Amino acid sequence: MNATPWSLDEFVAHDLFLSPSPSPSPSPSAESHADISVDTHALEAQFEQRMAAELARVEADAYARGRADGERSAQATLQDSLQSALSALGDATESVTMHETRWVTNIEENIAALAVSVARHIVQREIDADPSFVAGLVANALAQYPIDQEITVRLCPDDLALCRQVIEQDMNGARTMRWISDASIARGGCLTEGRERIIDGRVDTALERVYRAISRVQA
Secondary structure, three states: OOOOOOOHHHHOOOOOOOOOOOOOOOOOOHHHHHHHHHHHHHHHHHHHHHHHHHHHHHHHHHHHHHHHHHHHHHHHHHHHHHHHHHHHHHHHHHHHHHOHHHHHHHHHHHHHHHHHHHHHHHHHHHHHHOOOHHHHHHHHHHOOOOOOOOEEEEEOHHHHHHHHHHHHHHHOOOOOEEEEEOOOOOOOOEEEEOOOOEEEOOHHHHHHHHHHHHHOOOO
16 A cells, blocks of 8 residues: 655644734635634634633632631631630639629629519509509508698609699698699609608609618618
């Protein structure tokens, strides 16, 4: 068999980014130019696809590294916070152990304060639900004085008008009374004054007595 010699034209290399330079060989036909153009576009398309894939891979690697770094940073921060919390808990436990008696006393006082706070809330709710509540309190206080004594009644400005109307209707002029609006008295309380005694019906005073009784605090 006779071997056919290769032609150099079969190994012509085309530049992918520059227009093909004129070949020293005779000008190719129109079909040859069309083939070269098709091959060039195909190679450029393949190159763009490879570049896009490489860019996507680089972005994915960068995201993965950033996420891993963020997780490591968050874990380190969490460990530091946990260590600080454990240290603070240890200090608090040691402090409680060293000052147990003082803490017990404080707890008793806190319980008393909580009880008084609840009582205050209940009283305030009753006052809001029944505006005439304070009138009953004043009537009970007036019953402690002789009927012939003039009594001075001090009330919160918000309670004065309604309470005075209720009491004067009930008394029907049987007792001489002097009404004073006193902004220092909280709603729901009263302060009555006669010749020989003063009856303190203020809510804050009553709650203070309750607090002292519960916490065993001396006045």
